[in-house]
Every structure is written in C-alpha cells, then in structure tokens.
Amino acid sequence: MNWLIVSPIILPLILACIMLILWRHPVWQRWIALAGMIALVGCGAGLFGVVYSNGVQSEQLAGYGAPYGITFVADLFSSIMVLASAILGTAVTVYSMTNIENRRESFGYYPLLHLLLLGVCGAFLTGDVFNLFVFFEIMLMASFVLLTLGGERGQMEGAIKYVTLNLISSAIFLAAVGILYGMTGTLNMADLSIQIAWLAENRPEELPLLTILAMMFLIAFGVKAAMFPLFFWLPASYHTPPPAVSAIFAALLTKVGVYSMARFFTLIFTHDIGSTHLIILVLAGFGMICGVLGAAAQNEFRRILAFHSVSQIGYMLMGIGLMVMLAHRDDEVAHHAVQMALAGTIIFVVHHLFVKPNLFLISGVVERIGGTGELKKLGGFYKSEPLLAIMFLISALSLAGIPPLSGFWAKFILVLAGLQLEQYFIVFIALLTGLLTLYSMVKIWAAAFWSDAPEESPVHNAAHMAHARHGLRRMIYPIAVIAVIIVLFGVFAGPIFDVAMEAAAQMLDPAAYLDAVRFEEFSPTLGRGEEVDS
Amino acid sequence: MSSLILRTAIRYLFPIIVLFSIFLLLRGHDEPGGGFIGGLLGATAFALFAIGYSVETSRRMLRFELHQLMGVGLLMATLSGVVGLILGEPFLSSAWIEIPIPGRPEPFKLATYLFFDIGVYLVVLSITLMIVYALAEE
Amino acid sequence: MEIILAIVIGALYAAGLYLMMRRNLVKLIIGLVLLSQAANLLIFTAAGLRSRNAPLIPEGETYPVSDFADPLPQALILTAIVIGFGVIAFTLVLFHRAYQSTGTDDLDQMKATDT
Numbered sequence: 001m002n003w004l005i006v007s008p009i010i011l012p013l014i015l016a017c018i019m020l021i022l023w024r025h026p027v028w029q030r031w032i033a034l035a036g037m038i039a040l041v042g043c044g045a046g047l048f049g050v051v052y053s054n055g056v057q058s059e060q061l062a063g064y065g066a067p068y069g070i071t072f073v074a075d076l077f078s079s080i081m082v083l084a085s086a087i088l089g090t091a092v093t094v095y096s097m098t099n100i101e102n103r104r105e106s107f108g109y110y111p112l113l114h115l116l117l118l119g120v121c122g123a124f125l126t127g128d129v130f131n132l133f134v135f136f137e138i139m140l141m142a143s144f145v146l147l148t149l150g151g152e153r154g155q156m157e158g159a160i161k162y163v164t165l166n167l168i169s170s171a172i173f174l175a176a177v178g179i180l181y182g183m184t185g186t187l188n189m190a191d192l193s194i195q196i197a198w199l200a201e202n203r204p205e206e207l208p209l210l211t212i213l214a215m216m217f218l219i220a221f222g223v224k225a226a227m228f229p230l231f232f233w234l235p236a237s238y239h240t241p242p243p244a245v246s247a248i249f250a251a252l253l254t255k256v257g258v259y260s261m262a263r264f265f266t267l268i269f270t271h272d273i274g275s276t277h278l279i280i281l282v283l284a285g286f287g288m289i290c291g292v293l294g295a296a297a298q299n300e301f302r303r304i305l306a307f308h309s310v311s312q313i314g315y316m317l318m319g320i321g322l323m324v325m326l327a328h329r330d331d332e333v334a335h336h337a338v339q340m341a342l343a344g345t346i347i348f349v350v351h352h353l354f355v356k357p358n359l360f361l362i363s364g365v366v367e368r369i370g371g372t373g374e375l376k377k378l379g380g381f382y383k384s385e386p387l388l389a390i391m392f393l394i395s396a397l398s399l400a401g402i403p404p405l406s407g408f409w410a411k412f413i414l415v416l417a418g419l420q421l422e423q424y425f426i427v428f429i430a431l432l433t434g435l436l437t438l439y440s441m442v443k444i445w446a447a448a449f450w451s452d453a454p455e456e457s458p459v460h461n462a463a464h465m466a467h468a469r470h471g472l473r474r475m476i477y478p479i480a481v482i483a484v485i486i487v488l489f490g491v492f493a494g495p496i497f498d499v500a501m502e503a504a505a506q507m508l509d510p511a512a513y514l515d516a517v518r519f520e521e522f523s524p525t526l527g528r529g530e531e532v533d534s
Numbered sequence: 535m536s537s538l539i540l541r542t543a544i545r546y547l548f549p550i551i552v553l554f555s556i557f558l559l560l561r562g563h564d565e566p567g568g569g570f571i572g573g574l575l576g577a578t579a580f581a582l583f584a585i586g587y588s589v590e591t592s593r594r595m596l597r598f599e600l601h602q603l604m605g606v607g608l609l610m611a612t613l614s615g616v617v618g619l620i621l622g623e624p625f626l627s628s629a630w631i632e633i634p635i636p637g638r639p640e641p642f643k644l645a646t647y648l649f650f651d652i653g654v655y656l657v658v659l660s661i662t663l664m665i666v667y668a669l670a671e672e
Numbered sequence: 673m674e675i676i677l678a679i680v681i682g683a684l685y686a687a688g689l690y691l692m693m694r695r696n697l698v699k700l701i702i703g704l705v706l707l708s709q710a711a712n713l714l715i716f717t718a719a720g721l722r723s724r725n726a727p728l729i730p731e732g733e734t735y736p737v738s739d740f741a742d743p744l745p746q747a748l749i750l751t752a753i754v755i756g757f758g759v760i761a762f763t764l765v766l767f768h769r770a771y772q773s774t775g776t777d778d779l780d781q782m783k784a785t786d787t
Contacts, residue, residue, distance in 0.1 A: 006625040014609065017606075017608045018605065020604055023599060023602055059625070061626050062628070137755045141758065153774060156769060156770035160766070160767065164692070170708075174708070174711040181715065239785070
C-alpha cells in the first residue's frame, strides 16, 4: 500500500533514466514519456483514492522512523496536486510531440520533463523541510535547462533573471532551514509543528525570532510562487521558451511555491497568525491588482498570460491570508469561513493548474499558424479555427470567473469566505481584478480571434499553412481534453467543493497529519526502534 | 595544452587514479569513502586526458556516452531502492544476500547499498565530466 | 567562536549581495557563490558550536558516548554544497552562453525580454 506514496517519485525517476539511456532515440523517448505520464496519472489517482477513503498516509524512507528519517506524507491536498500535475503532464507531453522541435527533443527534453515532475511531486509529498529544499532544487535544475533549451537570445536573457532570483531564494531558504534547525533541533514537518507550538507556549521570548523565520520562508517561497513584490522574473522569462514549456511552468512551478506556503503557514507557523497571515493577505491584494494592471499594458499573447499569473497567485494567497481572522475571532462562523477560504485556495490552485496552461497551449497553436504572438499581427482565428476559438473562450472566461466554469466557483468561494469574515476591501479587490481579467481576455479575443487577419499575416500563404497544419492534431487534442476538464470542473463543483473542504479541514487541524507520521523512540543501534504513536 | 611532461605523466597516473577511485568506492561501504568521492576522483582521471590531450581523446578513453552512463548509474541507484519495496519494506531499505567464501569464516554480504554506491559513482563521474567537457569545448 | 563566525557570515552576505548588485555577469556569479557559502556557514553555526564527542557507537556498546555532537548539520551542509556545486556549474555555462549570444556582460543591456 505504502509504495503508492513514493511511486510518483520513483516512476518519473526510473523513466528519466531509461530515456537518458536511449539518448540517441528521441522518437522512442516520446512514447516512453507518454506512457510514463499516463502511469503517473494512475499512481496519482490511486494515491488520491487511498487518502480519500483511509485518511492521511505516511511512509518513512528505509524504515528509519520520524523525526530521524525522511518522511513522506500524503494528505488530501498533496494527493490532489499530484493527480492534477500528472494529468497536465500527460496533456503537455502529447502537445510537445508537435510543438517541440527535433533539435530540442534530441537535447533531452523528455527526460527533463520527467525530472521536473519528479521534483514537483516530491515537493508535494515530502514531510521534511530539508527534503523539500532538495526537491525544489531538482525542480529548479530541470526548469533551468528546459527554459534555456534551444539557446535563443531571448531565452538566455530571461533565464539569467529566472536563475538568479531563484538561486537567491534558495539561499534564503537554506539559511532559514539552518536557523530553524538551530532553534528546534528538528526538520521533520510534523515534529516542527509540535515543537513550535511548544516554543510558542513556553518560550514567549523566542516568538519574534520565529516570526522573522516565518518571513524568511515567506520570501523564499514567495519568489518561487511569484508573490507580489518578488514576481519580476516571471513576466521576464515565461514567454521566451516554446509554448509547451511555458505551459508546464505556468502550471507547476508557481503552484509548488503556493503549496509550500499553504503547508508551512497552516502546519508550522501558526504561532502569530495575526501578523504573519496579515502580511500574506496584504501582499495577495497587491499581487492581484499589480498583475492584472501589468497584463493590461501588454500587447503580446504570452506576455499577457504571464502577467496574469501574478494576479492569480494573489487569489491563491488570499485564501491563506484570510486565516488572519482566526486571531481576532474564535467563533464557529469564523472557523467555517476560514476553512472555506482554504478550500477556495485549493480549488483555485487546481483550477489555475488547468486553465492557465491551456491558454498557453492555445497561444502555441496561434503562434504556429499566425507566425507571431504580437496581437496586432494576428487575426481571423474565429473564422479559420472555430474549434480553437471556442476552446479559448472556455479557458479565458473560466480565468475571468464567468459562471458556470471552474474559475467562477473558485472565486465565488473565496469571495464568500471573505464576506463572511467581513474583509470587504480584499473582496472588492478580488472582484475588481476579475473584471480587469475579463478586459485582457476580451482584448486577446478581439485582436486574435474576432478581427480579420492583417494583410501581411502568413495565414494567406498556402505553403506556410500546409506546414503549420502538419501534426496540428496532436496540439489540438490535449487542449480539447483540458477544456472538457474545465467544463466538468464547473459542472461538478459541488462534489469538488466537498473534497476541498475536507482537505482544508485536514490542513486547519494538523492532528490527522501528526497521527499519520510514525514517530519513534531513540534507538541508535538499529536505527529502527519500537514504533510508538505520537 | 601539449606538455610532454603532463602527457607522459598521465599515462602512468591514469590507471592509478582509476584504481584508487574504485578502492574508495568499495571502501565506502563501511569506512570513509563512497560513491561520491570515488566518482569525483575517477572523473579527474579522464579530465586529465582532456587537459593533456583533447576532449575527444578523453571521450574515446571513456568508451561510453556520458548521458547513457548517467542514465545507467541513476537507474542502478533507484532500482537498488526499489528492491526494498519489492520485499515489502519501505523504499530504499537495505537488503542483502550472504555468499559464503571458501577459506573465510565470514560470508560475503552482497547488499543493495553497494549497487546504490556504484550508481552514485557513475552519476558523479558522468556529470562531472559533462561539466568539464562543456567548459573545455568552449 | 560564534561571534567570529557570525561576523564572517555577515561579511559574506554583505559581499555577496554587493557583488550581485553590480551590473557585471561575472560579479553576479561570484556573488551567488558567496551567498550560498554564507548560507552553509549559517547552518553550521546555528546548529551549535561546541567541542563534543564524535557521534560513534563504541564497539560492544548500544549507545554512543554521552554528550555527542550532532552529525545532521554536516550532512545537510554536504548535501547543500553538492547541490550548490551543480547549480553554480550550470549557471556558469549559462552565463557564458548568454555572453556569447548577447555579446555583452552588462546586465543593463539585457532588457529585451523585460516588460
């Protein structure tokens, strides 16, 4: 049973190795990569099923008990994230078969894709802070290479900013890990939760340092998540690689940052909710406004999408930030509303994990046919590609939050939670941002799909069109599948909300998480002592 | 760099360095040493050829392609962890079989950690050489 | 001892951040190296600096000698150094390629992808 927890890590690793051995055969790599992604979906679904029916699961690597060994924990949130990442990975793999040129394929695109998934799934499942750092680095290394694969000038310039800021964030993360270890003597997340609660109760003089530490982690994760003042690497780099890479980055990299933040600020740093979570809430509000205004000023398909990510991250953080109200109110209504806010974050993360990449994938098709991403030089796609236009509409309206699509429910739940907690200002910002998002999406729609193709556009060139349409089906099918998922997400919003509420309940009350981790007495001779319940 | 002294020295140093790196690898099972340090040392042997002769000579000496070597090493290390899973233990648990050696009272224990270490050795060797070659070929 | 190391760490951070704020690519990468070394040293110091027994179990015993040193920080630092080594090697190659394709090592000239 417990092999399921480590399977999302082992499977991509083994497949990446096999693809490395088959370095000279990129075509074989394609199909191995696709088979691996489908198997990963199976593992994710199995893990989700087990966690949903049996509660939080954990595994100690090599049998060394917590807090000494490395812990892997799967709760509802993490298993949902693994499943969603695997589904998206499958779609992007199919899309890549046409979108990624042969020269990029032969430099190990598919093994890198699997290594990226390995890092992402590992970060979702690990229960150890240092291990989280390691998985972050695996994910970053894979993303560095994916970003620069091909070596065009724009890619290099974008990569310098991306690499530098992420390395700074890693250095801050590492320093924070060191101080955390010095203060508590443990790096196991479950143990940290207990130790920090103990410190907060018995050593009030340590609290300021703990809050500083929480802020260091906030900055480290904030850079990865493209949180408000730390997001500049994202719009500078996301539009430079091929659209398939942009899509997988937009889907997974920032989500890992948000996931880690959600994990740390519900499980570990709950000693001073009044100040730490207030900062998150304020930054979330700024992020929403800044991202959407930045996008409004852009005139290129993928740059608009990249800037929008910043505002969408703001929504995700809003759900975490709303926990601040627990410091001021302790009644039943507040608890329920905070649980709903966290559920809103979870739903928003999953919704964004499908919608944003789908828009990037559509931008890839548009760029392939239209020859450019500049909105001014595009047009006529509604006439020539009606199906693509409909799929764009579904994704774009979902991003803007039009009912009954997935984005509407995600925003609706967050706004409802905000209203119940009487945080009217942030609710106002959230609604305003939704409106401005619609503006940007309409801008793309009007320029690329609705208007006529300009004279100089390559769509009038028959030879270009024949080349562009070759293998286009493999780009369209994944987009269609994700569009269907987005619609279904909206239709089955009720059951999804119930699952998200349960996941949020697990996060707000760490008892289930702590129970699942098997602590052990110190027994240095064997390394495996008597297992005792915490 | 075409220094006669370096070229002549490498010919004698090469087998010694490789042998010592394998010694470090095997010694790492119970004592200081191990796959990482052994792999680094092994890489220096090939890096010397890249410096003294050329990257091409060094590649020819290695015989295997670096990506494949890395894949094999990583696969070996991962699969040595999967053995534990197959036996019903957690991932990365050690498992071993005892092989009696005639003339010695203690049997030889062949453990999965040995394959993990060999895997690490190959990965470190190939990655280090990849970096060296990439920088040397500029 | 802690005080000396704290000053060293502070100096490393200051030097690293100062170098990163220059416009030169080479200074940027040296700054990154200094920053990651400072973080390693910080782990080393934060975990406690005291002279203690080695965390080894003597032959025939079941527990290590009392008051033994904590081996974990060194394992963490070792891992961090290895990761840092790989990342810096990659960054070095990346910056070199970037220098070749843009023809400049001045960060202010690399604004094509900015918005």
